[in-house]
Amino acid sequence: MSSPRPAPTRLQLFGWSVALMGMMAPLIVLLSALLTSMGLMLVWIGFPLLLGLLALLRKFADVHRRRAGWVLGTEIERPYRARVPGQGMYRRVFALLTDVATWRDLAWVFTQVVVGSALAITNFALLVGGIAHITLATWWWALPDDADVNLIGLLSVSSTASAIFIGIPVGVLYVAVWYFGSSHLMRAQARLTAALLAPTEAARLANRVQQLTESRADTVDTQAAELRRIERDLHDGAQARLVALGMSLGMAEETVARDPAAARELLAEARAASSQALAELRDLVRGIHPPVLADRGLEGAIQALVLANPLQTDVDIDIPGRLSAPVESAAYFAVAETLTNVAKHAGAGKAWIRLTYDEGKLTILVGDDGRGGADPGGGTGLRGIERRLSAFDGTLVVSSPIGGPTVVVMSVPCELIAGLR
Template sequence: MTSAGTAPTRLQLFGWGAALIGLAVPTYLLLAVLLTSIGLIPIWIGIPAALGVLALQRKFLNFHRRRAGWVLGTEVEQPYRSTSGMGMYRRLITMLKDQATWRDIAFMFVEMVAGTALAAIAVGMLVGGIGHITLATWWWALPADANLNLVGFLSVDSTASAIYIGVPLGLLYIGIWWWASPYLMRAQAWLTRSLLAPTEAARLANRVQQLTVSRADTVDTQAAELRRIERDLHDGAQARLVALGMSLGMAEETVARDPQAARELLAEARAASSQALSELRDLVRGIHPPVLADRGLEGAIQALVLSHPLRTDVEIDIPGRLAAPVESAAYFAVAETLTNVVKHAGASKAWIQLTYADGKLNILVGDDGRGGATPGDGTGLRGIERRLSAFDGTLVVSSPAGGPTVIVMYLPCELVAANEH
């Protein structure tokens, strides 16, 4: 595939057209197996079979989406409803009720006819042109009385006629292919996009589903955060303050008869007050670090790295301040990721990159540890994902066995004026 933003060449389009002709066979087989498995749903075996074939079909058609986007120079989105966390029966019902599933099936029917025909014309023009130009070189392999009728009225019956008829005709075919093949392949890609891209209704439905999940995750996250604050206050500062009150009460009672004991109790009370103040500061720092408000995201990340036990390289290029909630989410996402590196990665080095471009904050945190990190393995990545989802953010993990691990986070946001922060 060409790099992003680079238009495919005619030879690349020729290769993709030839591949499309070959893909007609697996398309037919996949469609036949899919329809058969759907027909077997009333008996139990059809349920896992349909789920497996639908999953395979979606991967197969996502490949078509990527290649159509490559030809058209634009992304073709996936239209499917999320089925994560669902059981087998509910997942199958959701997939069968999804309009995108039936549009996929319609595409497979259309692709086997119209799409393959467009690709065949684009491929056939070049192959036919080359065949006509080289006809004289392999004329000897034909029977002695061979007589070819080209385009219905041009007769070729000798090596000489193969040269003065075949060569100009072949050049004409190649000329037509050179002019028409981009249009033919773009027509095939447009056909793919028209059936496989999400409709406006599907896009809105998926957006509603995404926002519903995001809202539920945000509510759960906030509830968990409130419980953590309540627990920290109850077990920490509140206990210290109760001990402080008891020490002061006992000192008040003993100050007259035993001044030395009273002084010791006052010393304990002073220590308890200092410890309670420290715990309250830690609690506030866990809610919204003061350094984040004072020095912004860049200063807060730099301060975070100073207290990190691993050598950590930092590169930040943000031309301004972001909204306070976005800075907070980004800060805690980086902090939690670095904590995961220390706990789980076995790394000797980490690196952080923060950049802002096209209305999006891009955060990259990497390490040279053992790798193998996934959002579902209890390393806290799922919590980061939930925190980011409240801002329509996404998290992508690349962590092959043996490392390195690279976690990329995207947060859509806008820069704000300094007096608006």
């Protein structure tokens, strides 16, 4: 269970308000450029310009989304539609412009420039102004002789003495207001950001439908590929062995009367072919659903998998019960495929596997001390694992810097089966 994120301190909030003030000018320039590029869409140059500026706007929004989540102690999701691969520039631009989240980003820029900046400036001014008032007497000498500083619109300071007796109490008041009000000001700014940059229920539902559609398509493709593999293995393996078995038995039947020795050789060949066919059928069954998985559960199956693996592998499993058969099968094959990748590509001397179950989620961690550089898009089988897990709403995250170590974290939402252990 992840520990809650610590709340930011007042000084951290003060630093964030300074950063917000520094971001105002770039946001204003970005907003102006976006509006200009929309006008230039009448000519070709507006499309690539708008595409780049909208991508930059989303980067800005992501930064503010993360920091607002940090202030509020929660995580703010990205609301954008998933990009459809293979789209040309024009389709991508129109897809962005028809995404409600894009217009909410633009509304956030307007609001941030006006209201968000006012809250940040207030938080900054209270502390800086308070310190300036408290220390006014120490630098009063640098002001002109006829200086007359008006404080709070009511009090006048015209000498070092008045700077001490008036400036210090006013400064302490400012600092006190900042001390007790800083978190409220910055939380208000964060809530304003979250209100515009967090996904709406409609956007969340639309994204969920898109994810399920893609997951269903991936599942159908995976199942079709699996059926083709089974058909190919049966055709090239067991089926060929059984055909050879039938031919050997037929020839033995024809020669048994006139040449018993040759018939015995043919029967021996038939027996060997039947043994090989049986072994291939057993391997095929293990590839569909290993018997050890049904008999001993996920923990026992992974232990057996590790025993057959030539690489030294540490295993730590903490699952307080049995999972459903489809989830166990998906988790088993995900671990098996990951270990195969480690053996083939990582150049590792050691690997480790950790399985935990907490709050309705199975988490699988497979790591190695190899060369690193694993990429899910590099054709190493990680994409296949991701597709397999997506059928269960699972996720796969890879951390593999060059030089290692590589850590693959897979998580699958699931429930324990009551009464099974």
